[in-house]
Structures are given as C-alpha cells and as structure tokens.
Amino acid sequence: MDNRKGILVCGEFAEAKLAPITIELLGLGRKLANELGEPLSVLLMGSKASGLTQETIAFGADNVYVADDALLDQYNSDGYTQIAANLCQQALPSIVLLGHTDVGMDLAPRLNARLGGGLAMDCLALSIDPATQLLASTRPVFGGNAHATMLAKSARPQMATVRPKTMPPAARDDSRQGQVLPVEGKVDPSAIKVKVVERTKEQVEGVKLEDAEVVVSGGRGIGGAQNFAMLRELANVLGGAVGATRPACDEGWVPVRLQVGQSGKVVSPKLYIAVALSGAMAHIAGCLGSKVIVAINKDKDANIFNVAHFGIVGDYKEILPALTAKLRELKSG
Amino acid sequence: MNTIVCVKQVLDPEIPPAKFKIDAEAKQVIPPAGVPPVISVYDERAVEAALRLKDKHKGKITALSMGSEKAADVIKHAIALGADDGFVLQDAAFENLDSFGTAYVLAKAIQKIGEYDLVLCGRQAADWGAGEVGSILAEILGIPVITLASEIQAQDKTLRVKRIVSDGFEVLEAPMPCLITVGSEIGLPRLPAGPRLMMARKKVIPIWRAQDIGAEPTKLDKQNAHTEVIGLSVPTRKTECEMITGATPADAAAHLAAKLSKLI
Structure with a gap:
C-alpha cells in the first residue's frame, strides 16, 4: 500500500530572503495539502537556512526540513540532487513541488531521474483530480500552442515545477505553528562531479x-x-x-x-x-x-x-x- | 573526441496558430498537411555544439534519433551539417514512450555504440517539451550532467561549460564522459554545405529495433509509464482588439499615446 503522504516544497532563498516563487509554492501547496488532508513540508538547503524557518511556517508549512550544510550555500546540481533525493526517500512525500526557475529547471528532472517519479515541468495550473485524488498538472506543450494535463498513476513522487508568478503568494500568518526538522546527512563531496568554478552577476542597465x-x-x-x-x-x-x-x-x-x-x-x-x-x-x-x-x-x-x-x-x-x-x-x- | 548527439523530429513549432489542430480525444496533435516535420530547434543547437567541438578537437559525431522511419531525415540533416554517422531507433514498442522510456531506449543505443566522451541533447523537445530526457539519460548512463549550456569547451578530459542564469552566468567543470543539454543561447546553427547535403541524402541510415539494442520489453510497457496525458486542449483567449487609426501614422500614434497614458 502507498505509505507516501504529504507535499514537499523545495524552497529557494537568496540573501536571507525567501524567493517569491517559494512563497507562491507554499500558498499552492497549502491549498493542495488542505484538500488532501495531508501535511505541507518545505526543504531549505544551505547554512543560512535556519533564519528562514519561522517565515516558511508563517507562510503555511507544517514541517521545515533544514539541510544545514555550507556545501549547499550555492546551487550545485550534484549536491542538491543528493540531499533532496535522500530526504524524499526518508520522508516519502507523495507530491514534490519546485519552482520553474534556474534551480528548479535543473534540479527537478535530476531529482526525478533518481527517484523514478512522474514529473511535469513549467506548470500553469495544479489541482487534485477528484476521481483519483492524484495531482493533475497542466503545462504548455507544442510551444504554447496547446495545454496538456498530466497524471502520474503509479510513479512516486508526483512532481511538478511551477512557473513563477502564475500562483498568488501565500498569506502570511505569524501565529502559525510548525516544526523544524534537521535533515540527516551531509553532502558527500566526492559525489560532486560537476564543479561551479565561476559565477558572475551581470549588471543590467535600467529596469530588469x-x-x-x-x-x-x-x-x-x-x-x-x-x-x-x-x-x-x-x-x-x-x-x-x-x-x-x-x-x-x-x-x-x-x-x-x-x-x-x-x-x-x-x-x-x-x-x-x-x-x-x-x-x-x-x-x-x-x-x-x-x-x-x-x-x-x-x-x-x-x-x-x-x-x-x-x-x-x-x-x-x-x-x-x-x-x-x-x-x-x-x-x- | 567522440560525441553522441540525440535529435528528435518534431512538428514545426513555427507554424501559424491557425494551422495548429489537435485531436482532444486521442490527446494527439494532428500534423498539418504540407508542413514537413523538422529537427527540434534545441537539438539542432546540440548538433551545432558538437560540430564546434569537432572543429577544434577532431573526433567523431554520431547522431541518434528515436522516432518513425522518417526520423532518418533528421539524421541526414545532422550528417549534412557535419556529423559522421547516425542511427534511427524505430520500433512499434518505442511509440508514445514517456521521458523514462525514451531515455531508456537512448541509453541502450548509446551503450551499444560504446565509446563516447560526450552526449549532447537539446534542453527540451520543441513538441512535448518535457525537458527531462537528458537528466534521466545521464542517470541511467551513470555520468555527470550539465543542463542548459550556452558554451562548451574541452581540454584534455575536462569539459568547461558556461550556462546562462537569470542574473548572469556560471561556469562549470565536469570530467568526461558527461552529458550536456543545450539551449538556444549557444548561437545559430550553421547551414549545411552543398556537397555534404548530396552525400547525406544518399546515405542509408541504419534502423535499430528493440532487439538490436537489447531493450527489455518490461521497460517499454506503457503500463509502467511514469506520466500519462489525460487532457489536451488549445488555450483560447478572446480579446477584442481596438484598432487605433489616424490620418497619418503619427496621428494614430498620438491617439494610442492618449489611451496608454491613462493606463500607466
């Protein structure tokens, strides 16, 4: 029997601030979790993550998993895949949500490749299919000429990346309660095959x-x-x-x-x-x-x-x- | 340096929206008459990336395409551009596979080819665009993966890859063999050279079936698909477009400016 439960959001943050997409995913995740009657969790990776746990709870998370590891301070595909995959194998979420961002576009397919779940990328709408109680993910196909709705009938977890700014941000409620759970295990440096050797911010003139x-x-x-x-x-x-x-x-x-x-x-x-x-x-x-x-x-x-x-x-x-x-x-x- | 490039034949994504029709029942797109399928745009960039490396480091490029027998056309296209060799993976069992099934078939074919330093794929297909075959393929092959590359350089047994991110770029290094997915940031593909075009046209492209690559039937069983399409629709947005006119273009522009100044 399927003992998977709950929704896990892979959170993103920069300079001690939650990324807007993460607040949107928490809003969406909360809605889906309520519908299913299951908990909403969020994973925050990096040594600066612990400062944001209360905020993610205020935005709707029941559980905050913190992977406190300096090797995760900058996004690197191998390290993030390893930690997120380990957590998914331990916590067994039924649904995993990521932003369709630089991080999510790279991490989601890698994570899913390792877990063997069912992934829909760049989703514009997510809902719980009333007949099956499964995640129905709607995404543009054929260059936006059509929209396809997908289900993962048996592959788990059900995964989706969500396009930024398609969902309203979660409402903040600082009285909300939740628990903070450390993620066991650190990044195995020998598993980092692809190394980031340079990261350059380009100044954009005028408005972004x-x-x-x-x-x-x-x-x-x-x-x-x-x-x-x-x-x-x-x-x-x-x-x-x-x-x-x-x-x-x-x-x-x-x-x-x-x-x-x-x-x-x-x-x-x-x-x-x-x-x-x-x-x-x-x-x-x-x-x-x-x-x-x-x-x-x-x-x-x-x-x-x-x-x-x-x-x-x-x-x-x-x-x-x-x-x-x-x-x-x-x-x- | 030996490179394998995975290419897919797709419905031309630049067709006018009026020609785009779907069969909602079958959840399939109806190919419009008279519009020949093309190599998926990002896959063409992946071929270009392979050719640039070959220009510098020599070696061999092998193109692989899973699809119908017509997919020989995209292999020939890659050969006309400068690829050395290619194979079509075609079998009734390969039809309508999801990303895991597709990656499995490609992996089996790549393992049959054997020696390679680099596998290149487009970042996503221009049709269903799942954007995950490359990552699954790398996982099956057990090699490192870099997605969305905009520039690839090779030195000895190391690849140096530039990738554009939203606020700048990053440079990554990975050991070979490695899999890299390529976006349009890599730059325009070259045009096929005349004599190569003739040669490619005449070339017979071998077809590999499930048994040729040792694909296990259970891995191709649609019952084991990871995802399933349950609905396909054409999004509609009806907007009443108010056409602004004027005695002269400048006049029309002034009318438009008056409308817009109320909005912002």
Whole structure:
C-alpha cells in the first residue's frame, strides 16, 4: 500500500530572503495539502537556512526540513540532487513541488531521474483530480500552442515545477505553528562531479525585464540591431524594459537574456508593447499574463492582434517615434 | 573526441496558430498537411555544439534519433551539417514512450555504440517539451550532467561549460564522459554545405529495433509509464482588439499615446 503522504516544497532563498516563487509554492501547496488532508513540508538547503524557518511556517508549512550544510550555500546540481533525493526517500512525500526557475529547471528532472517519479515541468495550473485524488498538472506543450494535463498513476513522487508568478503568494500568518526538522546527512563531496568554478552577476542597465511594469518587445520585423534603439527610447520614457522574440535574439540583434517566450523569460507587466512581431505562440506564451497588450504590425492579419487589446496597423518606424514623443509630452504635461 | 548527439523530429513549432489542430480525444496533435516535420530547434543547437567541438578537437559525431522511419531525415540533416554517422531507433514498442522510456531506449543505443566522451541533447523537445530526457539519460548512463549550456569547451578530459542564469552566468567543470543539454543561447546553427547535403541524402541510415539494442520489453510497457496525458486542449483567449487609426501614422500614434497614458 502507498505509505507516501504529504507535499514537499523545495524552497529557494537568496540573501536571507525567501524567493517569491517559494512563497507562491507554499500558498499552492497549502491549498493542495488542505484538500488532501495531508501535511505541507518545505526543504531549505544551505547554512543560512535556519533564519528562514519561522517565515516558511508563517507562510503555511507544517514541517521545515533544514539541510544545514555550507556545501549547499550555492546551487550545485550534484549536491542538491543528493540531499533532496535522500530526504524524499526518508520522508516519502507523495507530491514534490519546485519552482520553474534556474534551480528548479535543473534540479527537478535530476531529482526525478533518481527517484523514478512522474514529473511535469513549467506548470500553469495544479489541482487534485477528484476521481483519483492524484495531482493533475497542466503545462504548455507544442510551444504554447496547446495545454496538456498530466497524471502520474503509479510513479512516486508526483512532481511538478511551477512557473513563477502564475500562483498568488501565500498569506502570511505569524501565529502559525510548525516544526523544524534537521535533515540527516551531509553532502558527500566526492559525489560532486560537476564543479561551479565561476559565477558572475551581470549588471543590467535600467529596469530588469522580469520586474518591469512596461515591456517593449521587438521581433524579426525590427530588421536590425540598431533599430532596437527606437524601442529602447520608448521603454525609457515609460520606465520599462526592452524584450525580444527568439528570432530577434537568434539574429544577435539583442542579447539572449532579453528573450520573452516559451524558452526565454515569462513576463507579466501592466503594459506589453509588441512591435513588428507576428505573435508566434512560443512568444505569446511568454507575455500572455500582461494586463494590456498593444500590437504594432504592418500585417493586419498577424496573430498578435488576436491577443492584443489595442492595435495599430502600420510601419513601426513611422509610429514609434511619434508615440514616444507624445507619451513624453503627456508625461511632462 | 567522440560525441553522441540525440535529435528528435518534431512538428514545426513555427507554424501559424491557425494551422495548429489537435485531436482532444486521442490527446494527439494532428500534423498539418504540407508542413514537413523538422529537427527540434534545441537539438539542432546540440548538433551545432558538437560540430564546434569537432572543429577544434577532431573526433567523431554520431547522431541518434528515436522516432518513425522518417526520423532518418533528421539524421541526414545532422550528417549534412557535419556529423559522421547516425542511427534511427524505430520500433512499434518505442511509440508514445514517456521521458523514462525514451531515455531508456537512448541509453541502450548509446551503450551499444560504446565509446563516447560526450552526449549532447537539446534542453527540451520543441513538441512535448518535457525537458527531462537528458537528466534521466545521464542517470541511467551513470555520468555527470550539465543542463542548459550556452558554451562548451574541452581540454584534455575536462569539459568547461558556461550556462546562462537569470542574473548572469556560471561556469562549470565536469570530467568526461558527461552529458550536456543545450539551449538556444549557444548561437545559430550553421547551414549545411552543398556537397555534404548530396552525400547525406544518399546515405542509408541504419534502423535499430528493440532487439538490436537489447531493450527489455518490461521497460517499454506503457503500463509502467511514469506520466500519462489525460487532457489536451488549445488555450483560447478572446480579446477584442481596438484598432487605433489616424490620418497619418503619427496621428494614430498620438491617439494610442492618449489611451496608454491613462493606463500607466
């Protein structure tokens, strides 16, 4: 008989702060745990984790597992896989949730490869299937053209990575009670085959794409690197950031880190201005959460107009300078 | 340096959304007529990564593809680009395998090939995009794995790999043999050279069946699938797009600016 029970969230934190995705996962996990009548646990890895245990309890965790080990202070695939897999084999959670982040994208498939569970990556919705009481995970497939819902009938644990900003953050309640449990065992240094030899933070000028309230994105129709200056100018006036489609990044017009879409960044600003991009599903998948989408495109039949709230059919080279100038005027006025 | 590249043939992900149709009952995508399948975008980058290493260090590149008999086309594509050899893994028992089944079949084929320093895969397939075959494959082969590489360098028996993360990049080192998954950050793939294209077209690509690679039937049994698709749908978002016009483009832009200034 299945003696697995409960939900385990693999937590992430940086500089003594829980990552937003972890607070979102705790909210989601709490909801699912209540539905199943099972406990919610969280795993925190690293020597600085113990300072965050009360906070994770306040956000909904019943149990906090702490792997206090300096070898886990920086993410490394082998160490994290080893510790998380050991805990899953001891605590036997029925469901394991991770963020679809740098860490989760690498750790989840490795962890699942070791545990032999059933994993769904980049999920947009999770629920408990009423008929089977199993985790039903919905994720984009075919570049966002379709959504598939998956179940793991017998493989355990049931695993999912959840796309950041798709779930509301957990409500904080500092009166909540929970227990803190140390994770037994340390990282075996000889098991770390892949070594991190350098980690460099790149300073981004202006607003970060993921955090921007306004994003101005360009596609293949922009035609060249220098033309992106026009988009940058508009973004500056609005205090926003510049994004791009995969083809525009592939051409080398802008750095890959500005790519919005299925394989790039997923953004949900208040305003998304899509310039000279046709609206391939793979791109739209990365900006569909935006409050308002504006499309500027020469082709009146471009797919982007199907998801936009406002549209102008025309040559962006004639439209953007006037738009930028007018917005600047309205702003100063 | 001997590299094995795993490539998958997929429905062209750049097709216009209007051509994209599914069979919700069968939970399958209906391939649109007249749109030929392509090599999965990230797998093409994996081939490119292999070729760049070969440019520098010589050696042999073998391409592997599990799929239909048509998958010979993606092997030929890899050969036209510069791969030396390739095999198609095709068997009724391989159809609709989940990530564990797929990784198992690839692992058996790689073990049959025998000697290798590096296995390369795309970060995820452009169709179902599970993004876990590479990690499971490495686990079965018992070799280290690095995901989402943007640059690979080899020196002696060590690989130095750059990987882009959200706020910068990191550099990792791993001993060979190793498995690396590749993203589009690695850069544009080269185009096939004319004479190689002709040669690749004529090449007969061997097909390996389950028995050729010694795959155990229980490992391919759909009853043992780790995940199952229970629903497939096309997301709909109906938005009324308000088209902004004007006497001139600048005029239309001014109208738009007036609307937007109320929003932000």
